[in-house]
Amino acid sequence: MPVEMGMWRIDEGVPRRLTSAMLPSERTLEDFLEQDPTLLGHRLLVIGRQVRTPHGKYIDLIAIDDEANLHVLELKRDRTPRDVVAQVLDYGSWVTTLGRDEVIAMANDHLGSRGPFEVAFEGAFQTAPPDELNSDQRLTVVATGLDSSSERIIEYLAGFGVPINAVFFSFMQDEDRSYLARSWLISGEDADSAPGRRVSKRADWNGKDWFVSFGDSLGRSWADGLRYGFVSAGGGQWFSNTLRALPVGARVFVHVPKAGYVAVGETLRPAERFDAAEVWIDGTWTKLAGLHLEAAYRHVDDPRDVDDENAEYVVPVRWIRAVGIDEAYWEKGMFANQNSACKLRQQFTLERLAAHFELDGDV
Numbered sequence: 001m002p003v004e005m006g007m008w009r010i011d012e013g014v015p016r017r018l019t020s021a022m023l024p025s026e027r028t029l030e031d032f033l034e035q036d037p038t039l040l041g042h043r044l045l046v047i048g049r050q051v052r053t054p055h056g057k058y059i060d061l062i063a064i065d066d067e068a069n070l071h072v073l074e075l076k077r078d079r080t081p082r083d084v085v086a087q088v089l090d091y092g093s094w095v096t097t098l099g100r101d102e103v104i105a106m107a108n109d110h111l112g113s114r115g116p117f118e119v120a121f122e123g124a125f126q127t128a129p130p131d132e133l134n135s136d137q138r139l140t141v142v143a144t145g146l147d148s149s150s151e152r153i154i155e156y157l158a159g160f161g162v163p164i165n166a167v168f169f170s171f172m173q174d175e176d177r178s179y180l181a182r183s184w185l186i187s188g189e190d191a192d193s194a195p196g197r198r199v200s201k202r203a204d205w206n207g208k209d210w211f212v213s214f215g216d217s218l219g220r221s222w223a224d225g226l227r228y229g230f231v232s233a234g235g236g237q238w239f240s241n242t243l244r245a246l247p248v249g250a251r252v253f254v255h256v257p258k259a260g261y262v263a264v265g266e267t268l269r270p271a272e273r274f275d276a277a278e279v280w281i282d283g284t285w286t287k288l289a290g291l292h293l294e295a296a297y298r299h300v301d302d303p304r305d306v307d308d309e310n311a312e313y314v315v316p317v318r319w320i321r322a323v324g325i326d327e328a329y330w331e332k333g334m335f336a337n338q339n340s341a342c343k344l345r346q347q348f349t350l351e352r353l354a355a356h357f358e359l360d361g362d363v
Contacts, residue, residue: 007172007181018172018179026075029142029169030060032180033073037063039182040140040167044071045124047107047117059091060142062106066125069136070095070103076143084141085150088164089157092139100133100203118333118348128335131203131345141166151185158186203345206363211337211344212243212252214262216325219312221294222256226263226322228279228291233340234312235299243340244271246315253344253353254322260330263322264357267315274298275306277314288314321357329356 008015030049037044048062061073072095074088098106107117114120121129139162141154146166157164166185171178212231216222220232231254233243246252246267254263268280274297278285289297297312335349344350350363 071138139164209344232314260328265317265319271313274312
C-alpha cells in the first residue's frame with residue numbers, strides 16, 4: 001500500500017490538517033503533468049499526448065527521460081482499476097515496438113514550435129539525445145487511488161521485471177490555495193532494481209559517416225591537425241582504441257569539445273603511433289614527428305616510457321572542409337560523444353553538418 005499523504009498548516013504553533021478535495025477533473029491532472037512532468041519525481045519531456053495506437057486507442061501521455069527511455073502515463077479516469085492496469089500493459093506492448101524514427105516523428109508532431117526533438121531534448125536535459133532511443137520503457141498508472149487487488153497485480157508484475165508502477169495524487173485546499181501531493185505504490189529504488197529486457201532502437205547507420213572528437217590542448221593541437229591533415233587521440237587504450245577502429249575511406253566529422261564541429265574529411269590510412277605516423281603533404285607522405293608542431297603528442301614525460309597503451313595515435317585525413325576553432329559550428333541538439341571515434345547516426349546532426357559544410361549527396 002502507498003503511504004498516505006497528509007499536509008498540515010502550522011497556525012500559531014498549532015498544526016491544522018488541510019482538507020482533501022476532488023480534483024477539478026482528470027484532464028486537469030493531465031494538463032499539470034504535461035506542463036511539469038517533474039511532478040512524477042523524474043526529469044521528463046512529454047513527447048506525445050492522446051497518442052493514437054494502431055488499435056484505435058489513445059495513450060494519455062508519452063514522455064522520455066534523459067536516457068531516452070519512454071514513459072507511458074495513463075490516467076485511471078472512470079475505468080475500473082483492473083481495466084486501467086490491462087490498458088497500460090496493452091499500450092506498453094505497442095510502445096515497445098516503436099523505432100527511433102517513429103519516436104522522433106511523434107515528438108516533432110507534439111512539440112511543434114518547441115521542436116525539433118533534438119533541440120527540445122537538449123533543452124530539457126542539457127545534453128544531446130543518445131544514439132539509442134526507447135531501449136527501455138516505464139509504465140505508470142496515474143490515479144487518486146486503486147483497489148487492493150489492482151495494487152497486488154501491479155506489485156506482482158513489477159516483481160517479474162514488468163516496468164509498471166502506480167502514482168497517486170491527492171488534491172488539497174487551504175482557503176484560496178490548492179496543493180498536489182504525490183505518493184508511489186512501489187518505491188523508486190525497488191522499481192529500478194527489477195529485471196527488465198532491452199530492445200535495441202538504434203538509428204540506422206549510412207555506412208560511411210563517423211564522429212571524431214579532437215581534444216585540443218590535451219597533448220595535441222587542432223591547429224596542427226588543420227594544417228597537416230590528421231586527427232589523433234591517445235594517452236590510454238580507452239581513448240585510442242576507437243580511433244584505431246576508423247577504416248580507410250571513412251568520412252569523418254571532427255568535433256572539438258566545448259567548441260563544435262570544425263572539419264569534414266576522408267581518412268587515408270589506418271591509425272599509427274605518432275612516432276611512426278605520416279601525413280599527406282603536397283603529394284608526398286611526410287613523417288608527422290619531423291614537422292613543426294604546436295603540441296607534443298606525448299602523454300608521459302620520458303619518451304622512453306611511451307608504449308602501445310599510452311601512445312598517441314594518428315589518422316591522416318584529406319580535408320573536404322576545415323576551419324579553425326574560432327569558426328567551429330554548433331547547434332543545440334547536435335551529437336557529441338566522449339569516445340574518440342564512433343559511427344555518426346544522428347540524422348539531425350548529419351543534415352545540419354551537410355548544409356554547413358556544403359556537402360553534396362545524401363547524408
